[in-house]
Amino acid sequence: MSVENTVSDGVSVLVTVVEVCGAVIIAVGAVWAFGTILVIAARRQRVRDFVPVRLTLGRFLALGLEFQLASDVLRTAIAPSFREIGQLAAIAAIRTTLNYVLAREIAEERRQVAERPAVPDAGSPP
Template identity: 40%
Template sequence: MQVPELLEHVGSAIDIVGVAAIVLGAAVSTWIALDSWRRRNSTKIYEPYRRNLGRSILLGLEFLVAADIIKTVAVTPTFTSVGVLAVIVFIRTFLSWSLQLEIEGRWPWQKDETSPTAG
């Protein structure tokens, strides 16, 4: 097996891990929310559910970006494929930042003011 072929398989495996992270994260988030609602009969499950779901999407996006980088740069490094990769990474990075803002209420580069170690 040649190196490009091996890297293509590695990239595909990481793609699968990314999709699995999103699907499993959504299932686990839903399970936790339903269990929380059932046990406490609480109506305040939306925010934690949304936060957990957003975290699983963020994790999946990170894996998908890594897989795209491996498959594009290591396997087919043409100007067209690198350009397409740049657009994909830009879109996924924007989505990640937007999700981060929704989950934590701050941009990724801002300090966490609720943390005990934050100034």
């Protein structure tokens, strides 16, 4: 077995590990968010109590997408063809756009949460 094949096999394993890490991060975030939403709904809390859950889920998604992008970059690290480079560019553009939109949305939600005055529920004591 040549050094080139060994390196290629190692990178393939690394790509798989990084992809799995990204998928696990996204899955953990989704499960956590779903569970938290169920708890909030069961307690009949205010709608604005969902905002922190949404922000945290957005962070999980952004981090998971970064891992997925890293795996795509690794995949093309060993003697890429022009076709693979084009695919990487398209995937990177899509994932970068998603991350940008998520980051903007998270920042906007944070700003809105910070600006809201604390108003108690009608049924709760002040």
